[in-house]
Amino acid sequence: MSHQNGISGGRHGAHGVNVSLEERAYRIRRLALRMGEVQGQGYIAQALGVADVLAVAYFHAMTYRPKDPEWEGRDRFLLSIGHYAIALYSALIEAEILPEDELETYGGDDSRLPMSGMAAYTPGMEITGGSLGHGLGIAIGFCLGLKAKKNPAFVYNLCSDGELDEGSTWEAALSAGSHKLDNLIAIVDVNQMQADGPSTAISNFEPLGPKFEAFGWYVERVDGNDIPALVAAFDRARNLKEARPRVIICDTKMAKGVPFLEARERNHFLRVEAEEWAEALDILDKARAVALQQGEA
Amino acid sequence: MSRLSKYTPRKVQLGPNGERLKTSAMIASIAGVDQRTAPAPFGHALVELAKSRPEIVGMTADLSKYTDLFVFAKAYPERFYQMGMAEGVLMSAAAGMAREGFTPFVTTYAVFAARRAYDFICMAIAEENLDVKICCALPGLTTGYGPSHQATEDIAIFRGLPNMTIIDPCDALEIEQATHAIAAYKGPVYMRLLRGNVPLVLDEYGYTFELGKAKVVRDGRDVLVISSGLMTMRALEAAKALSADNVDVAVLHVPTIKPLDTETILREAGKGGRLVVVAENHTVVGGLGEAVAGTLLRAGVAPKFRQIGLPDEFLDAGALPTLHDRYGISTGAVIRQIKGWL
Numbered sequence: 001m002s003h004q005n006g007i008s009g010g011r012h013g014a015h016g017v018n019v020s021l022e023e024r025a026y027r028i029r030r031l032a033l034r035m036g037e038v039q040g041q042g043y044i045a046q047a048l049g050v051a052d053v054l055a056v057a058y059f060h061a062m063t064y065r066p067k068d069p070e071w072e073g074r075d076r077f078l079l080s081i082g083h084y085a086i087a088l089y090s091a092l093i094e095a096e097i098l099p100e101d102e103l104e105t106y107g108g109d110d111s112r113l114p115m116s117g118m119a120a121y122t123p124g125m126e127i128t129g130g131s132l133g134h135g136l137g138i139a140i141g142f143c144l145g146l147k148a149k150k151n152p153a154f155v156y157n158l159c160s161d162g163e164l165d166e167g168s169t170w171e172a173a174l175s176a177g178s179h180k181l182d183n184l185i186a187i188v189d190v191n192q193m194q195a196d197g198p199s200t201a202i203s204n205f206e207p208l209g210p211k212f213e214a215f216g217w218y219v220e221r222v223d224g225n226d227i228p229a230l231v232a233a234f235d236r237a238r239n240l241k242e243a244r245p246r247v248i249i250c251d252t253k254m255a256k257g258v259p260f261l262e263a264r265e266r267n268h269f270l271r272v273e274a275e276e277w278a279e280a281l282d283i284l285d286k287a288r289a290v291a292l293q294q295g296e297a
Numbered sequence: 298m299s300r301l302s303k304y305t306p307r308k309v310q311l312g313p314n315g316e317r318l319k320t321s322a323m324i325a326s327i328a329g330v331d332q333r334t335a336p337a338p339f340g341h342a343l344v345e346l347a348k349s350r351p352e353i354v355g356m357t358a359d360l361s362k363y364t365d366l367f368v369f370a371k372a373y374p375e376r377f378y379q380m381g382m383a384e385g386v387l388m389s390a391a392a393g394m395a396r397e398g399f400t401p402f403v404t405t406y407a408v409f410a411a412r413r414a415y416d417f418i419c420m421a422i423a424e425e426n427l428d429v430k431i432c433c434a435l436p437g438l439t440t441g442y443g444p445s446h447q448a449t450e451d452i453a454i455f456r457g458l459p460n461m462t463i464i465d466p467c468d469a470l471e472i473e474q475a476t477h478a479i480a481a482y483k484g485p486v487y488m489r490l491l492r493g494n495v496p497l498v499l500d501e502y503g504y505t506f507e508l509g510k511a512k513v514v515r516d517g518r519d520v521l522v523i524s525s526g527l528m529t530m531r532a533l534e535a536a537k538a539l540s541a542d543n544v545d546v547a548v549l550h551v552p553t554i555k556p557l558d559t560e561t562i563l564r565e566a567g568k569g570g571r572l573v574v575v576a577e578n579h580t581v582v583g584g585l586g587e588a589v590a591g592t593l594l595r596a597g598v599a600p601k602f603r604q605i606g607l608p609d610e611f612l613d614a615g616a617l618p619t620l621h622d623r624y625g626i627s628t629g630a631v632i633r634q635i636k637g638w639l
């Protein structure tokens with residue numbers, strides 16, 4: 001079982017065939033909020049912000065077998081940003097790689113879902129992230145290895161705008177360009193937030209697209225909360241015939257979909273009051289119902 | 298151990314009172330529930346120092362908030378440098394500032410200084426013996442986030458570095474005093490930081506920090522615990538508990554790991570008749586335990602000797618109290634181990 005090419009999120013599975021990508025993104029946000037509630041706090045804003053990107057990656061772009069996460073033919077998805085684990089677990093649950101009832105264990109002692117993503121703990125978690133700036137370099141090795149094995153799978157690496165501060169990211173960017181890694185698709189989540197404040201105020205990485213271009217990359221820059229735009233960008237990145245690594249720079253909004261969390265100024269690590277979780281879920285549910293009424297797929 | 302060693306599905310783990318156990322938040326305090334604390338002692342001490350020391354500057358790699366340097370950044374915005382999440386550049390730039398006559402206090406997490414930035418610290422700072430103070434949060438096992446944030450071997454790494462002074466303070470009082478002391482000393486220093494609401498313990502014992510000095514914080518006939526950092530706090534708690542069982546425990550606090558106060562250590566360990574236990578919030582490989590062992594062996598002092606410290610493993614993620622117990626550095630685990638050795 002693998003993804004079908006095309007614009008719908010229609011992949012077979014217990015969650016239904018022909019489920020729209022909007023529905024996938026909504027479910028990913030819901031799962032993330034439910035996991036956040038287990039701990040009462042965490043990297044919720046990142047998960048809400050990147051949910052649309054993950055929906056398109058897992059339910060439109062990528063090839064994998066939910067029941068066989070180590071399948072040799074799978075596209076590799078590397079989560080360089082270990083702290084975004086809550087977001088990836090949500091996508092992995094929605095993709096039925098992880099069982100939904102396990103979200104109750106999130107961040108608990110001996111859980112398979114630790115707060116920072118680690119390869120040894122979780123099916124579908126390809127690498128141990130968390131020490132930021134590792135993913136892109138590791139992705140290069142995956143790409144070189146796949147090429148040496150004549151395996152046509154893609155390697156996706158999700159990194160954050162904060163990781164653009166790290167020298168290792170740019171060493172890898174230069175190396176990927178030099179090796180003409182056309183099986184590499186880097187995704188950069190530009191959510192304009194880091195630990196100490198807004199990303200470009202911490203270290204100004206703009207103009208970002210031209211930097212990657214100068215390093216020999218094919219560059220897409222899209223609104224990372226616009227699903228049709230993401231689908232088009234992923235399609236162009238995958239179908240490009242040039243021998244270049246590809247980067248999809250996604251401008252996303254922290255806490256997207258829950259306005260009262262979007263409004264929090266410092267939302268790198270969110271504390272959410274007990275009663276606010278239900279409120280946040282309710283906001284998502286109502287917005288989804290409205291979208292469905294208005295005839296969206 | 299296989300790469301996928303932890304793959305079996307899990308159930309929710311509940312604590313002794315049926316409560317859900319949570320990973321302690323990154324910014325969580327290590328203080329016990331009813332422990333006295335002081336807020337951001339490092340940040341406040343640095344602000345105080347900066348009044349009379351215009352050459353002091355603060356630099357960080359996107360972690361001012363999580364290392365208490367934000368207190369300094371607020372008070373002296375023009376003397377604060379945000380270097381971005383780039384630990385290599387942080388250290389190199391600190392070296393350059395030091396060459397121009399400034400005294401940078403640089404902060405990040407202990408893992409990122411020790412692991413990512415090591416070469417930059419080694420060649421740019423230590424080899425030139427520059428006046429840079431590297432002050433790092435999350436030392437040893439002080440977060441439940443797993444190996445990416447658990448600096449279990451930071452002391453081992455920096456002990457091998459010539460010129461580097463290493464400080465592992467115990468509490469808020471000592472962090473404050475040590476910040477002043479390392480500023481008065483000229484040369485590179487690595488200091489482990491506790492941040493946020495930091496326990497206040499040593500004031501009860503009339504303690505004062507002196508760079509390079511180990512101090513007997515509590516005397517006792519049966520056991521000599523030699524400890525640094527938060528393990529001194531644990532040792533003192535264990536000593537109180539053990540005295541109820543008529544076990545008399547002395548605690549020798551060794552906040553300066555390098556250069557080591559071998560004179561005091563030899564004097565105390567050489568008194569005879571006491572079990573000597575080194576307790577550290579660090580792997581048993583290459584830290585205070587092995588430093589003390591080498592000191593004793595070289596001097597021909599041979600008491601019964603045991604180590605309390607973290608195992609030579611990548612540690613689990615989870616709630617900090619669970620992990621401290623699992624890996625033998627909680628107060629309860631210290632008591633159990635000492636009793637077992639008597």
Ligand SMILES: Cc1ncc(C[n+]2csc(CCOP(=O)(O)OP(=O)(O)O)c2C)c(N)n1
Nearest residue numbers: 130131132160161162193194195268359382
């Ligand atoms: C090498 C490294 N340095 C520092 C950190 C501490 N840290 C964790 S998240 C973070 C912010 C990084 O920026 P970004 O991922 O863009 O933040 P977010 O979008 O999640 O707010 C920092 C500095 C880390 N995990 N790894």
